[in-house]
Amino acid sequence: MSEVITLRLLEDSSIHTAIKKCIQCGTCSASCPLSHYMDYTPRKIVNMLRNGMYNEVLKSKTIWLCSTCYLCAVRCPAKINLGEFMISLRRHALSNGYNNAQEYLKLIKTYAEFIEKYGRISEAMLMINYSLKTNPVKAIKMIPFALNLMKNGLLSLRVEKVNDFQVVKTKT
Numbered sequence: 288m289s290e291v292i293t294l295r296l297l298e299d300s301s302i303h304t305a306i307k308k309c310i311q312c313g314t315c316s317a318s319c320p321l322s323h324y325m326d327y328t329p330r331k332i333v334n335m336l337r338n339g340m341y342n343e344v345l346k347s348k349t350i351w352l353c354s355t356c357y358l359c360a361v362r363c364p365a366k367i368n369l370g371e372f373m374i375s376l377r378r379h380a381l382s383n384g385y386n387n388a389q390e391y392l393k394l395i396k397t398y399a400e401f402i403e404k405y406g407r408i409s410e411a412m413l414m415i416n417y418s419l420k421t422n423p424v425k426a427i428k429m430i431p432f433a434l435n436l437m438k439n440g441l442l443s444l445r446v447e448k449v450n451d452f453q454v455v456k457t458k459t
């Protein structure tokens with residue numbers, strides 16, 4: 288990777304802030320609903336940048352799988368906005384010819400199908416549908432984990448439709 292590209296990446300304010308302020312506590316990775324599907328956890332991505340692994344980061348699926356839900360940003364003790372950080376990394380990846388956007392497009396398509404049908408998403412069903420389209424073997428391996436969550440009332444397969452679905456339809 289050229290020095291100019293590296294410099295531009297490191298000077299990007301959201302990337303610079305994360306590299307400088309992250310305390311590597313792992314709260315982001317533990318909070319992220321998509322970390323099981325990522326090749327590197329959000330915490331690891333920050334650490335990889337610190338260690339100069341720029342190519343690996345820009346080639347990673349992680350930066351495309353982040354749904355910018357901001358759960359990590361809300362919980363981060365260092366007040367780092369990893370959602371914005373991931374968006375910046377995508378921008379750098381695209382402008383430098385690292386095009387690994389296919390995973391992202393499949394996720395967005397699945398997301399849009401749910402909104403169109405129900406006006407909202409069900410986290411569990413979204414991930415099941417997405418996994419079946421991308422990595423069914425991994426989805427099967429996660430069944431025991433999902434069953435455990437369901438047993439403890441932390442996961443539901445129920446998909447609810449918004450009450451005033453017509454309003455959502457008109458706005459989409």
Ligand code: SF4
Nearest residue numbers: 309310312313315363
């Ligand atoms: S939660 Fe914040 S401080 Fe902790 S590892 Fe993630 S980005 Fe770093």
Ligand code: SF4
Nearest residue numbers: 319353354356357359
């Ligand atoms: S903003 Fe991205 S990295 Fe953070 S919890 Fe949401 S999906 Fe995970």
